[in-house]
Amino acid sequence: MDNAKKRVGIQTVKMKNPPKIISTYSIVGPKEGEGPLGQYFHEVVTDDTLGKDSYEKAESELFYQTVSKAIENANLKEEDINYIFAGDLLNQLTSTCFAARDINIPFFGLFGACSTMTESLSLASMLIDGDFADYTVAATVSHFSSSERQFRFPLEYGSVRYPTSQWTVTGSGAMVLGKEGNFPEVTYVTTGLVKDYGIKDSNNMGAAMAPAAVDTIVKHLQDTGRGEKYYDAIVTGDLGRVGKEITLQLLEKQGYNIRDIYYDCGDLIFDDEKQGTNSGGSGCGCSASVACSYFYGKLINKEINKLLLVSTGALMSPTSTQQGESIPGIAHAVAIEFNNNGGEK
Amino acid sequence: MPKKKNMNESEIMKEFQTITKETEPKPKILKNCINAFWIGGLICVIGQIINMLLLKYGGFDEETTKMLVPAIMVFIGAFLTGIGVYDRIATYAGAGTLVPITGFSNSVVSPAMEFKKEGFIFGVAAKMFIIAGPVLVYGIGSSVLVGIIYYLIQRF
Amino acid sequence: MEYLSAFIVGGLICVVGQIILDTTKLTPANILVTFLLIGVALGAFGLYDKLIEIGGAGASVPLPSFGNSLAKGVMKAVDEKGIVGILTGGIEGTASGVTAAVFFGYLAAVLFNPKTKA
Numbered sequence: 322m323d324n325a326k327k328r329v330g331i332q333t334v335k336m337k338n339p340p341k342i343i344s345t346y347s348i349v350g351p352k353e354g355e356g357p358l359g360q361y362f363h364e365v366v367t368d369d370t371l372g373k374d375s376y377e378k379a380e381s382e383l384f385y386q387t388v389s390k391a392i393e394n395a396n397l398k399e400e401d402i403n404y405i406f407a408g409d410l411l412n413q414l415t416s417t418c419f420a421a422r423d424i425n426i427p428f429f430g431l432f433g434a435c436s437t438m439t440e441s442l443s444l445a446s447m448l449i450d451g452d453f454a455d456y457t458v459a460a461t462v463s464h465f466s467s468s469e470r471q472f473r474f475p476l477e478y479g480s481v482r483y484p485t486s487q488w489t490v491t492g493s494g495a496m497v498l499g500k501e502g503n504f505p506e507v508t509y510v511t512t513g514l515v516k517d518y519g520i521k522d523s524n525n526m527g528a529a530m531a532p533a534a535v536d537t538i539v540k541h542l543q544d545t546g547r548g549e550k551y552y553d554a555i556v557t558g559d560l561g562r563v564g565k566e567i568t569l570q571l572l573e574k575q576g577y578n579i580r581d582i583y584y585d586c587g588d589l590i591f592d593d594e595k596q597g598t599n600s601g602g603s604g605c606g607c608s609a610s611v612a613c614s615y616f617y618g619k620l621i622n623k624e625i626n627k628l629l630l631v632s633t634g635a636l637m638s639p640t641s642t643q644q645g646e647s648i649p650g651i652a653h654a655v656a657i658e659f660n661n662n663g664g665e666k
Numbered sequence: 667m668p669k670k671k672n673m674n675e676s677e678i679m680k681e682f683q684t685i686t687k688e689t690e691p692k693p694k695i696l697k698n699c700i701n702a703f704w705i706g707g708l709i710c711v712i713g714q715i716i717n718m719l720l721l722k723y724g725g726f727d728e729e730t731t732k733m734l735v736p737a738i739m740v741f742i743g744a745f746l747t748g749i750g751v752y753d754r755i756a757t758y759a760g761a762g763t764l765v766p767i768t769g770f771s772n773s774v775v776s777p778a779m780e781f782k783k784e785g786f787i788f789g790v791a792a793k794m795f796i797i798a799g800p801v802l803v804y805g806i807g808s809s810v811l812v813g814i815i816y817y818l819i820q821r822f
Numbered sequence: 823m824e825y826l827s828a829f830i831v832g833g834l835i836c837v838v839g840q841i842i843l844d845t846t847k848l849t850p851a852n853i854l855v856t857f858l859l860i861g862v863a864l865g866a867f868g869l870y871d872k873l874i875e876i877g878g879a880g881a882s883v884p885l886p887s888f889g890n891s892l893a894k895g896v897m898k899a900v901d902e903k904g905i906v907g908i909l910t911g912g913i914e915g916t917a918s919g920v921t922a923a924v925f926f927g928y929l930a931a932v933l934f935n936p937k938t939k940a
Contacts, residue, residue, distance in 0.1 A: 351938075369938050375783045466938060475780030476936035477747050478797065479756025479763045479772050481843060481850050484691035518682050522847070528686045532679075563689060570685045571678065576670040597757065600691075693844045702840035703833035706884070710832025711825050713879035732882070736891075736919035739883060744926035748934035761839030764850055765857065765884045766832070771923055778927040779936050790931045794924065797851070801885070802920070804855050805892050808862045809912025813896035816866070817908060820900065 327450075330544025332511050332537075339506035340449035340457075342657065343499045345613035346391035348383055350465065350491030353602070353610065356591045361614040362492075363390070369466065369491050380409065380416035380464035383493045385423060388460050391495035391613075395456075402426045402497070403454035406441035408433060409462050410489075410605060411471060416462055426458065435530075435559050436513070436634030437461040438494060438609040439653040445498050446507040446655070460495035463604030472523075472639055485525040487561045487587060487603035488596075494609025496617075505620040505628075509656040511541035515636065517649035523642045527564020527587075527600055530633040533650035534560060535571045537631060541654045542577070549577045553625035556616060557652070558608030558632035559587035561601035586611035608632040620659045628657045698760050705755065705762035713739055713766075736767055743771030748779065773797040824878045831877025835884045854885055861889020866897070891915040 329335045347362045354365030366383070373379040384407070392399060405424065407417045408431035421428045433440035441459035448454045466476055468489040474480045498507070516536050520529040534557050542549055549555070549572075560568055565585040572579060586608045587601035612630055619625045633652040642648070673681075716738050720731045743766075746752040752772045756763040763769050777796045781789035795802065835857075842853050864870040870890035873881040881887060895915015899907030913920070 466936075469939075470780055474797070475776040476939055477750060477753050477772070477776035477779055479753045479759075479769065479776075481760060481764070482757070484693055518679050520686070525690075528690075531686075532682055535678075563691060566689045567682070567685050570689070571682055574671070574681045574685075575673055575678070695841070695844045698844055699837045699840050702836040706836025707829035707833030707880070710828045710877075710880040710883045713832075713883040714825055714828040717879055733918040735879070735882065736888075736916075737922035740919055740922040741926055744923070744930050748930040750934075750937040753939065759836075761843055761853075762833075762836045764843075764854065765836045765839045767883055767885060767888065767919060769854075770885060770888070770919070771926070774923040774927040775930045776936070778931040779934055782931045782935070786931070790928060794927050798923070800851055800855050801858055801888070805858050805862070805889060805916070806912045808859055808889070809892040809896040809915075810908055812862060812866045812893050813900055813908030813911055816897050817900045817905060 329509070330540070332514070332540045333544035334447065334510050336446060336450040336506075336508055336510070338450055338500065339508050340446045340498045340500065341502050341504035341506045342496050342617065343502055343504050344391055344395035344497045345495065345617045346387050346394055347494045347610040347613040348387045348492065349606070349610050352465075352596060353490055353492055353590055356596065358590055358611060358615050361618060362610060363614060369464070376464055376466035376470070377411060377415050380411070380462055380467050381420040383464065383491070384409070384417055384460065384462035385420040387462065387493035388420070388424060388458060388495045391458065391460070391497050395497040395499070397456060397497065399425050402456045402458050404429060404445065404448055405458040405460065406431055406444045407460045408437040408441065408605065410434060410468050416464070416467070433632075433651060433653070434634030434636055435463070435603060435605045435607065436632040436651050436653050437605040438558065438612060439630055439632035439655045442496060442507065442630070442655050443510040443512060443653050445496070446510055449498055449500060455500060457498045458495060459498065460493065461605040461609045462493035463489055463491070463606035465489045465491045468604060482599055483524045484599055485522070485527060485563050486599045487526055487559065487601050488591060488598040489604040490590060490602045490607040490610065492604070492606035492610035494606065494613035496613060505617065505657050505659040507655055508658050509541070509545055511537055511544060511654040513537040513652045513654070515649045515651050517647055519647045521642070521645070521647045523637065523648065525563065526603055526635045526648070527561040528567055529635050529648035530650035530652065531560055531564045531567040531571065533652040534568050534631055534633045537652040537654050538572065538629070539575060539577065541629065541656075549579045550582070552582060552627045552629045554616065555579050555583050555629045556612070556631065557585045559601070559603040560585045560633055561587040561603065562593065563600045589615070605632070620657065623659070626659050630655050630657060701758050702760050702762035705759035706765060709762070709766045709768055712742070739767045740771040743768030744775045747772045747775040770798055770801060827876060828878045828880035831873070831880030832883055833880070835880070835886070857885045858889045861886030862893045865890035865893030888916060888919065
């Protein structure tokens with residue numbers, strides 16, 4: 322195959338043999354289970370320590386169980402999987418790396434902050450389409466308590482939460498990709514640029530990430546020549562209520578009106594009023610768990626056929642903000658379509 | 667199909683700044699102030715009651731009481747933090763739990779509890795003042811300045 | 823009624839903090855340090871004690887009182903011990919609060935575990 326033909330536009334590649342998402346699995350914490358999407362997740366744990374003696378270890382366990390069950394759901398074994406792409410929010414990717422000790426699959430650890438779900442899905446897809454693998458796994462995890470102690474404050478601290486603050490999701494999502502079968506497939510991958518429009522407020526991640534989301538969505542539509550109405554749903558990862566509105570307006574200014582088909586996982590996962598989550602959920606587990614359960618389910622049920630999943634990440638570190646740096650964002654877009662034709666295009 | 671505008675990056679950035687300012691949600695200032703007022707006030711009333719109890723029934727003089735009340739308030743803050751209640755009150759109270767000395771206590775006790783996972787030396791002991799540190803440093807630092815100025819004024 | 827004055831004075835000081843929190847970009851840490859320094863300044867001029875006369879615990883419980891104790895402590899030490907008081911006075915004035923925080927902090931770490939936020 323002439324690989325040059327796979328490149329489309331500036332930042333997009335087209336899958337020649339679209340990889341199928343043959344199974345997914347999602348596990349979330351109790352608060353997420355009490356949210357509006359509670360019934361859609363594969364599993365809700367009642368104890369977010371999962372019996373472990375630290376939250377980092379709990380996050381690791383959450384990730385391990387999600388990946389194992391996703392592989393089981395696909396009627397496969399670990400030996401069948403050629404690569405796993407995964408990441409999390411912790412320093413040095415602690416939770417995924419330590420879980421990977423028990424997962425006998427060649428492991429690529431990724432840091433994309435909250436954009437890790439589509440970052441891993443992008444790479445997992447490209448390796449299959451490039452014939453480098455028969456089966457791959459894309460997965461990610463986040464945990465409220467481990468993020469809070471790394472990025473913000475101790476759990477018992479009476480910290481101030483602002484209207485723009487978001488709540489890191491305790492959750493994990495994993496997708497298994499293969500070549501055959503009648504499943505939703507990945508058709509295009511648009512890889513994002515890092516965008517920094519000067520937001521310094523680490524309590525307003527939605528605004529920090531919105532520029533990247535807007536840029537990637539626009540580039541994707543321009544590269545593929547698709548109109549925004551082509552998709553049944555355009556879904557961002559965790560811009561939250563505030564970031565969502567900024568994204569919609571910024572797209573409108575450029576002539577793209579997606580108000581009727583636009584959703585944000587962070588906005589959907591919690592009932593902000595009742596659960597006190599201000600602007601919504603965040604964290605890599607947010608888009609992962611919601612995409613692997615709610616939106617994958619809608620594709621399977623044919624409620625939607627064409628989904629553009631755009632996980633969004635804020636690439637700051639605990640020290641960068643203290644040094645007065647603003648917060649750069651990134652967003653990766655993956656087009657997932659269910660053509661119901663067992664693989665042909 | 668609506669016309670796609672070809673905006674360059676700086677134009678997009680300008681639009682972004684405007685939109686961000688306009689869409690930023692305003693905090694419910696009045697509600698927050700009312701909560702801060704009555705919870706902060708209540709904590710102070712508790713301090714007043716302790717003061718009275720120490721003087722009346724504890725048999726302590728005024729000087730000693732002035733030293734004991736902060737210590738007891740610190741204990742109360744520590745206890746409420748330990749049982750996991752202080753942060754819940756803080757969600758409603760905002761400055762009402764931040765400003766009183768119980769807030770200082772909470773800011774010392776919560777990291778001590780949190781970093782127990784990393785052991786008692788490198789976790790609890792090393793990170794205990796990770797939030798309250800500035801209060802101590804600037805407090806002691808400014809007291810030295812006051813001391814110097816006071817000393818010089820007394821001398822001359 | 824000293825309880826009412828404690829309630830009102832304490833509440834008002836907290837409201838000032840809340841207004842700053844809601845209307846400016848200052849973080850809680852900035853606000854606490856500022857309140858502390860204001861307490862030191864007022865204490866150095868003997869003004870904070872007047873507030874304590876009016877508000878009782880309403881003025882002595884909030885953080886500026888810590889600053890007041892620092893200032894009063896250092897001035898008292900300079901009076902009593904001369905130049906060395908500059909270094910010893912601040913800590914002496916606030917010893918009970920700080921020691922209590924260290925001790926109870928450690929104790930709480932031994933006895934309790936942080937719980938998940940709801």
